Amino acid sequence: MVRANEEVEALLQEYADLIAISGGDAFKARAYEKAARAIGGHPADVSKLDVPGLREIPHVGASIAEKVVEYLRSGRVSVIEETRAAIPAGVRELIAIPTLGPKKAMVLYEDLGITSVDQLLDAVHAQRLRDLKGFGEKTEENILHGISLLQKAGGGRILISAAMDVAEQITAELSRITGCERCAYAGSLRRMRETIGDIDILVAAERSAPFMTALAELPSTAEVIAHGAKKTSIRTTKGLQVDLRVLPPASWGAGLQYFTGAKAHNIRTRAIAVRHGLKLSEYGLFDSGSGELVASETEEEIYARLGLPWIAPPLREDRGEVAAGLRGELPDLVAEGDIRGDLHTHTDLTDGLSPLAEMVAAAAARGYSYYAVTDHAPNLYMQRMTDEKMLAQREAVRALDRRHRGMRLLHGTELNIGPDGDVDWPDAFLAEFDLCVASVHSHFNQSRQALTRRLVRACENPHVSIIGHPTTRLIGKRPGIDADFDAVFEACARTGTALEINAHPERLDLCDEDILRAKRHGVKFAVNSDAHSTTHLPYMRYGVGTAQRGWLTKDDIINTWPLTALRRFLRGGARRS
Structure with missing residues (x-):
C-alpha cells in the first residue's frame, strides 16, 4: 500500500548511500539524494510517468529517470544490483544504524572486519573503536544509542x-x-x-x-x-x-471504547465500572448481578454511565484524563479545523520541491486564513541563500498576497541557530521579516550546557518568534539533542517565544510528553507542517494529533489565533507584556 513514489525514493536513497560507501563521487551521491526527495514529495504517481514525464520532476535527469522506469517495469535496477553485490552485506547492515554514516561503516569493515551489529556491539564494549581515526568515546555513545533505536524499530513499529x-x-x-x-x-x-x-x-x-x-x-x-x-x-x-x-452493531460503542484505549486507561475505566456494580467488555457495560445490558451503542453512553464525559482518544493513556474527567476539567482539545495557517514551510528556492506559487495555491485550497513562507537563511550553506534571493522572494510573496484576498501571506525565514546561539543576518535585516523561525541544524553533539545555552540565547533574540523542531530528533533515526529542556521551556515562557510542534511524521517534535512539560511552564506553541512540497501540507493532521496528546487547546497554539492576535505576538508585543 506504500505509494510507488515512496518505494522509488527509498531505492534512490539506498543507491546514494551505496555510492558514498564505495567512495564514489560525492556530487553524484548528492544528486541521487535530491532526486529521491523530489520523487518522494511529487504529487503525481510516478508509476504512471514515462522518462519525459519523470524528467519534469526537479532534480531528476535522464539517467535517473531511466533507472526509475527500469525499476517500475522489472522491480530491479541492474546498476544498483551490481553496486549492492560489490559492497559486503555486513556494511549494508551497518549503515542501517542511525547515527552511523556510510564512511564510518566502511572504516569499521576495512579496519576491524566488522560485518554485523552484534560484532559492532562487541567491539564497542571492548573499546576497540577508540584507536580508529575519527572515532572516540562520544562516537561509541552515539553508536550504542543508534543500535538501540534500530532494535526498537525492528520491533515492528x-x-x-x-x-x-x-x-x-x-x-x-x-x-x-x-x-x-x-x-x-x-x-x-x-x-x-x-x-x-x-x-x-x-x-x-x-x-x-x-x-x-x-x-x-x-x-x-x-x-x-x-x-x-x-x-x-x-x-x-x-x-x-x-x-x-x-x-454486532449494538456493541459498536463498547467495542470502539475497548479497543481504543491504552491498557492502563482501560484498567482504570473497568475499575470504575466495578465500583458501580458493573462489568465492562467489548460487547457492552453490564450489570454485574443481573447481567443486564446497561450501555453499548456509543462511547458517549459508556463513559456517561461511568460518570465521565466522553474522553478524546488521544488522551486515553492514563495520564490523568480519568481524574480530570471526574472533576469536569478535561481540556477542549484543539482540532485540525482550528488551525488558521501554517507558519513554517519551504519552496524550491532552498530545499523545497515545489515553486512558491504552487505552495501558496495548495495552502489556499486548505482554507487557511494566513500562510507563511520560511525558506532557509544563508548560514545553512548548502541552501545557497543570499540577501538578493530573499528580497526577490519577498517581492514575489507580496505580489501573490495582493492576489490571494482570502488568505494573507507572511514572508518569513527559518534561521539556523549557530553553535553559540547566534542566527543568520543582522538585526536590521531580520526586522523586515513578518516572522522568524529559528532551528538547530548542526553541532548536535555539543555538551548539555552548551546546547541549553544555545537554545536559550535564540529564545532571547527579539526577532525569533518560534523555535523550530526543538529537539531535532528524527524518529527511529536520530535522537534528540541533550539539552536541559526545562530551562529552555522556562526561557520560552519568559521571552514569549513559541515552541514548534513539527508535524512531519518523521519528526513530531515536540513529542507529547515534552508538550505536557512545556505547557506547565506556560509556553505557547505553533503547529507547523515544515512542508517541503505541496504533498506535505496535509501532515498538519499529525501535528494536531500530537498537540491533542499534549492536552493543548486553541488558546495554547498561536496559529489558531486571528491574524491580528498572531501579528501582535510576532511583533513581540506578547513577549514584552
Whole structure:
C-alpha cells in the first residue's frame, strides 16, 4: 500500500548511500539524494510517468529517470544490483544504524572486519573503536544509542503516516461491502501515537464472514496469520500486522471504547465500572448481578454511565484524563479545523520541491486564513541563500498576497541557530521579516550546557518568534539533542517565544510528553507542517494529533489565533507584556 513514489525514493536513497560507501563521487551521491526527495514529495504517481514525464520532476535527469522506469517495469535496477553485490552485506547492515554514516561503516569493515551489529556491539564494549581515526568515546555513545533505536524499530513499529495510509485504505475497502454499518480504525492509531505496532480495524455488521474473507484477499495481504469468525489477522506486503474484529452493531460503542484505549486507561475505566456494580467488555457495560445490558451503542453512553464525559482518544493513556474527567476539567482539545495557517514551510528556492506559487495555491485550497513562507537563511550553506534571493522572494510573496484576498501571506525565514546561539543576518535585516523561525541544524553533539545555552540565547533574540523542531530528533533515526529542556521551556515562557510542534511524521517534535512539560511552564506553541512540497501540507493532521496528546487547546497554539492576535505576538508585543 506504500505509494510507488515512496518505494522509488527509498531505492534512490539506498543507491546514494551505496555510492558514498564505495567512495564514489560525492556530487553524484548528492544528486541521487535530491532526486529521491523530489520523487518522494511529487504529487503525481510516478508509476504512471514515462522518462519525459519523470524528467519534469526537479532534480531528476535522464539517467535517473531511466533507472526509475527500469525499476517500475522489472522491480530491479541492474546498476544498483551490481553496486549492492560489490559492497559486503555486513556494511549494508551497518549503515542501517542511525547515527552511523556510510564512511564510518566502511572504516569499521576495512579496519576491524566488522560485518554485523552484534560484532559492532562487541567491539564497542571492548573499546576497540577508540584507536580508529575519527572515532572516540562520544562516537561509541552515539553508536550504542543508534543500535538501540534500530532494535526498537525492528520491533515492528512504523511511523503513524504509513500506518494511517494502510488503515484508511482498508477501512475504505471494507466500508464498501454490503452489510457494513460502521467501520473504523482503533488502537494506538486512533490515539495518534507517533509510531504504530499493528493496526486494529473494527466493523459493525450482522455477518462477519464477508469482511474476514475480504481482508484475507486484499492485494496488499501477504500472509493470513489467523482467520476466524470474530477476528482475522493478516500481515501486509510491507510486514505490518492488521487485526480485524467484527462486532454486532449494538456493541459498536463498547467495542470502539475497548479497543481504543491504552491498557492502563482501560484498567482504570473497568475499575470504575466495578465500583458501580458493573462489568465492562467489548460487547457492552453490564450489570454485574443481573447481567443486564446497561450501555453499548456509543462511547458517549459508556463513559456517561461511568460518570465521565466522553474522553478524546488521544488522551486515553492514563495520564490523568480519568481524574480530570471526574472533576469536569478535561481540556477542549484543539482540532485540525482550528488551525488558521501554517507558519513554517519551504519552496524550491532552498530545499523545497515545489515553486512558491504552487505552495501558496495548495495552502489556499486548505482554507487557511494566513500562510507563511520560511525558506532557509544563508548560514545553512548548502541552501545557497543570499540577501538578493530573499528580497526577490519577498517581492514575489507580496505580489501573490495582493492576489490571494482570502488568505494573507507572511514572508518569513527559518534561521539556523549557530553553535553559540547566534542566527543568520543582522538585526536590521531580520526586522523586515513578518516572522522568524529559528532551528538547530548542526553541532548536535555539543555538551548539555552548551546546547541549553544555545537554545536559550535564540529564545532571547527579539526577532525569533518560534523555535523550530526543538529537539531535532528524527524518529527511529536520530535522537534528540541533550539539552536541559526545562530551562529552555522556562526561557520560552519568559521571552514569549513559541515552541514548534513539527508535524512531519518523521519528526513530531515536540513529542507529547515534552508538550505536557512545556505547557506547565506556560509556553505557547505553533503547529507547523515544515512542508517541503505541496504533498506535505496535509501532515498538519499529525501535528494536531500530537498537540491533542499534549492536552493543548486553541488558546495554547498561536496559529489558531486571528491574524491580528498572531501579528501582535510576532511583533513581540506578547513577549514584552
